[in-house]
Amino acid sequence: MNITGDAQKTNTYDAIVIGSGISGGWAAKELCEKGLRTLVLERGRDVRHIVDYPTATLNPWDFPHRNRMPLAFDQENPIATKCYALDEATQQFFVKDAEHPYVQEKPFDWIRGYQVGGKSLIWARQTQRWSRFDFEANARDGAAVDWPIRYADIAPWYSRVEKFVGISGNKDGLETLPDGEFLKPWELNCLEKHIQKRVAESYKDRHVIIGRCAHLTEPKQIHYDQGRAQCQARHLCYRGCPYGGYFSSNSSTLPWAAKTGKLTLRPDSVVHSIIYDEVKKKATGVRVVDAKTKQMTEFYARIIFINAACLNTNLILLNSTSNRFPNGLGNDSGLLGRYVAFHNYRGNIIADYEGFDDGYYYGRRPTTAFMPNFRNVDKQETSGPASQFQRGYMVAFSASRGTGQPTEATFGADYKESLTQPGPWHVFMMMQGETVPRYENHVRLSSDQKDPWGIPQLVTAIDYTDNDLKLMNDFLVQGAEMLDKAGCKNIRPYDDHRNPGLDIHEMGGVRMGRDPKTSLLNAHNQLHLCKNVFVTDGAAMTSTGTQNPSITFMALTARAANYAVSDMKRGNL
Numbered sequence: 001m002n003i004t005g006d007a008q009k010t011n012t013y014d015a016i017v018i019g020s021g022i023s024g025g026w027a028a029k030e031l032c033e034k035g036l037r038t039l040v041l042e043r044g045r046d047v048r049h050i051v052d053y054p055t056a057t058l059n060p061w062d063f064p065h066r067n068r069m070p071l072a073f074d075q076e077n078p079i080a081t082k083c084y085a086l087d088e089a090t091q092q093f094f095v096k097d098a099e100h101p102y103v104q105e106k107p108f109d110w111i112r113g114y115q116v117g118g119k120s121l122i123w124a125r126q127t128q129r130w131s132r133f134d135f136e137a138n139a140r141d142g143a144a145v146d147w148p149i150r151y152a153d154i155a156p157w158y159s160r161v162e163k164f165v166g167i168s169g170n171k172d173g174l175e176t177l178p179d180g181e182f183l184k185p186w187e188l189n190c191l192e193k194h195i196q197k198r199v200a201e202s203y204k205d206r207h208v209i210i211g212r213c214a215h216l217t218e219p220k221q222i223h224y225d226q227g228r229a230q231c232q233a234r235h236l237c238y239r240g241c242p243y244g245g246y247f248s249s250n251s252s253t254l255p256w257a258a259k260t261g262k263l264t265l266r267p268d269s270v271v272h273s274i275i276y277d278e279v280k281k282k283a284t285g286v287r288v289v290d291a292k293t294k295q296m297t298e299f300y301a302r303i304i305f306i307n308a309a310c311l312n313t314n315l316i317l318l319n320s321t322s323n324r325f326p327n328g329l330g331n332d333s334g335l336l337g338r339y340v341a342f343h344n345y346r347g348n349i350i351a352d353y354e355g356f357d358d359g360y361y362y363g364r365r366p367t368t369a370f371m372p373n374f375r376n377v378d379k380q381e382t383s384g385p386a387s388q389f390q391r392g393y394m395v396a397f398s399a400s401r402g403t404g405q406p407t408e409a410t411f412g413a414d415y416k417e418s419l420t421q422p423g424p425w426h427v428f429m430m431m432q433g434e435t436v437p438r439y440e441n442h443v444r445l446s447s448d449q450k451d452p453w454g455i456p457q458l459v460t461a462i463d464y465t466d467n468d469l470k471l472m473n474d475f476l477v478q479g480a481e482m483l484d485k486a487g488c489k490n491i492r493p494y495d496d497h498r499n500p501g502l503d504i505h506e507m508g509g510v511r512m513g514r515d516p517k518t519s520l521l522n523a524h525n526q527l528h529l530c531k532n533v534f535v536t537d538g539a540a541m542t543s544t545g546t547q548n549p550s551i552t553f554m555a556l557t558a559r560a561a562n563y564a565v566s567d568m569k570r571g572n573l
Contacts, residue, residue, distance in 0.1 A: 008300060013039040013264065015564075016286055016301040018271050018316065021118025023537040023553040024307035025249030025257075026161070030561035031305075032257040039264045039299055040254075041288060043308075044114030046267040047093075047121065049227075049250040053240030055089040063088040082502055083111045085122050085238040093122050093238070101457055103446050108460035109501040110311060116267055117250040118309065119504070122238045125214045125246050125366060127167050128394075128547035129158050129178045133377050138543055141380050141390060144339060144437040145513045147542050148523035151178070157555040165247040165554070166223050168231075168367070169212030177209070177372040177547070184217040185210050190359035191399035191425050192369045198486040205374045206482070211367030211396070214247040214551075226252050235364030246366065268292055270453045274304060274320040274329050274533060282532045282573075283329070289453040303532045303564050303573055307557070310340070310538035311443055314509040315458045317535075318445050330527035333517055336510060337443045340462055341544045343503040344393070344433030346495050347472040349479045351488035353399070353425040360401065360422055371395035373434075373546040375474065385477070389470040390436050394546040395479060397429035427488055431475040434546045435468055437508055462500045505549055507541035524567075525560040532573045536560045 014036035017027045024040060031038045046052070060067045067088045074081045077097045086094050095112035102110060113119040132151040139146040155178070162181040169182040188196060188210055196208035215231040216223055223229075228244030228251055237246050244251035257263040268291035275285045275298065285300035306313045314337050320329035328336045375381070375392030386392070402423040441463065445456040476493040483491050500506075513519020516528035521540055527533045536557035538549060545552075567573050 008298075011298060012300040013037045014301060015039070015303045015305065016041065016299055017305045017307060018286065019118060019307035019309060019312075019537065020116050020249055020254060020265070021113070021307065021309060021537075022120045022123065022249060022550050023557045024118065024305070025120065025253035026554045026557040027305040027307055027536065027561050028257040028263060029253040030558050031565065032260040032262040034562070034565040035260075035262065036565065037262050037264070038257070039266060039301065041269040041271055041286065041299070042116050042118075042265065042267045043270040043291060044116065044118075044267060046265075047115045047117050047240070047250060049240075049244070049255065050242045053242055054092070055239045056236065056242045058089065079109050080111065082109055082498075083504070089236070090122060090238040093240075100451060101449075103449060103457050103459040105459050105461040106463045107499040108462050109499045110460065111501065111504045112309070116254070116265065117248050120248040121240055121250060123550060124548070125237065126548040127162075127165075127212050127214050127551040128370070129180055130154075130545050130547055130552055131176050131178055133176060134543070134545040134547070137391065143390060144543050145511070145515070145518045148512050148514045148519075153523070154552070154555050154559060157559040158551065160558055161551060161554045163220075164222060165214050165252065165551075166216045166219065166228070167212055167551075168215050168217045170210055172207065172209045174207055174209070174372055176374075176377055180212070182212070183220075186213070186217065186365050186367055188369055189361040189399055190356050191353055191427070192397070194356070195397070195399070195427070195483070195486040196369065199371070199482055202482070202485045203374075206371055208369050208371050211370045213367040215366050216245050226256060228252065231366065233363030233365060235366055237366060270455070271308065271316050272296065272319065272453070272455055273316060274306075275300075276320065276322045276324060276329060276530065278322060278324050283530055289455070291453070294453060302568060303534065305534045305536060305557075305561070305564075306539075307535075307537045310506045310509065311458060311460070313535055313537055313539040314340075314443050315445070315455070317510060318443075319455060325529075329533065330520055330529040332529060333520070335518070336520060338439050338441075338509065339437035339511055340441050340443055340506060340508045341435045341437040341541075342462070342500050342507065343505040343544060343546075344435050344464070344468050344472060345430060345503045346468075346498055347393075347431040347433070347475040347479070347493070348496055349429040349476065349483065349491060349493045351427045351429075351483045351491040353427060353488050355487075356425060368396050368398040375471075385474050389467050389474065391434040391471070392546055393431045393433035393471060393475050395429060395431060395475070397427060399425055399427045401425055427483060429479050429483065431472065431479070432503075432546055432548070433468065433471050433475065434544050436465070437511070437543060438465065443509060460501075464500065505538070505544070507538040507544050507549060510535045510539040511542045512540050513542060524563045525556060534560050534564055
């Protein structure tokens with residue numbers, strides 16, 4: 001394709017951001033605030049805050065299938081339909097299986113959201129900082145490679161993000177889960193407080209806290225300035241929130257970037273590859289396939305941020321080949337696409353509790369009780385169960401009451417009356433386990449299959465290890481023991497055998513590190529071998545920790561964007 005000088009000038013910006021989700025929105029905000037004319041490329045359709053949330057206020061009876069997907073949909077979408085957040089009210093925000101095919105060399109459930117805002121419209125909104133232990137763990141036990149940064153490097157950027165996003169949480173004073181800039185916390189209910197008390201009495205190293213989440217419990221002026229309002233505790237978040245009560249790119253960072261007058265947002269733009277200039281020895285732009293017409297266009301910029309979400313970021317870089325980089329941009333090491341990791345959610349426990357018949361709760365709280373990791377925290381344990389595996393897991397649990405007191409009647413007045421009364425208490429507990437990055441767990445490009453836009457399909461070759469199973473079994477034992485000490489009955493631990501990917505926390509493939517021979521990115525999220533390209537989404541992660549990762553993506557993005565602007569002003573980019 002030939003581009004004339006005038007066309008190239010029209011298509012030239014100071015910065016290009018690929019992806020408009022949680023990290024891409026933050027890149028756009030930071031770059032536009034610094035005065036850079038920024039083009040944001042989004043492969044999906046446009047979704048405008050409020051006006052494009054068609055189901056946000058609908059009742060269950062307003063849906064043809066009472067908010068359940070019909071059987072035909074489930075049969076046509078065996079991957080997407082596994083996601084807990086997909087139903088009739090939210091299905092418009094999820095990629096259907098046939099829309100973007102990929103090759104599963106090993107089973108991997110790739111959950112995607114292709115629209116302006118990406119998965120920030122449908123994320124679970126749990127936000128925990130990493131601790132110093134997480135950034136030091138690789139160097140400590142020799143897994144993967146050493147992180148090129150430490151907690152002190154990112155701590156101020158966590159604070160910057162938290163103040164803008166609005167994070168509900170309690171200052172718990174735990175070194176394993178550092179405190180942040182918090183709004184008013186949500187509350188544990190009576191049974192959760194009881195379990196919290198019993199755990200504290202029984203264990204010195206285990207601490208139950210209320211979850212920290214990106215919800216405005218007490219909006220500050222910065223949130224009102226964004227046009228957002230207080231969370232209404234509806235827990236209909238995955239439909240898009242017309243109040244802006246939870247954080248999304250659509251309600252927050254993208255409108256903020258647009259107010260600067262520096263933002264150009266281009267939906268329906270599937271990025272094919274990065275353009276590398278072998279004379280200038282840097283990237284000069286991107287090739288974009290129009291999602292509808294399939295026509296290719298090129299856009300140019302001095303700096304490029306790739307925030308397409310972990311696996312698509314890997315895909316773009318792998319497809320960005322040139323004479324200099326025949327195996328993908330910056331990939332002299334051959335490690336691009338390698339060491340992909342995720343969170344292990346396979347362990348679950350359900351239990352019953354007799355008591356607190358006079359206790360209940362109000363509203364639909366958007367978070368649960370959490371317990372930070374207590375296994376192999378500051379060192380690899382050398383005795384006991386945790387000595388058998390590396391790393392650990394975070395625990396989340398919630399207690400609730402169903403409807404309907406026990407009755408022998410299955411119809412009639414007595415049965416209907418029983419349905420108006422709260423039922424007995426139940427507890428659901430789950431793990432969020434760290435998986436250790438392995439060379440064998442990788443993605444690559446198919447040699448013979450292409451997607452609808454003419455781009456090679458991604459091949460996923462990612463699996464569990466024996467370490468993951470040992471870690472899960474430890475959780476099942478320890479979780480059941482904690483619930484037993486709290487007085488729960490009928491405790492049922494189980495392995496749900498889910499595939500990797502359904503955690504929707506995939507990370508790695510373009511990992512940060514100190515050495516170009518063992519990593520792709522440096523301490524500022526720049527490609528070692530192409531310094532004007534930055535990766536700040538999940539692909540950049542060198543390990544996974546046990547915490548929900550999104551706030552770390554956002555903090556890394558804000559940090560890298562500010563560095564990029566400074567370095568550009570110094571004439572280095």
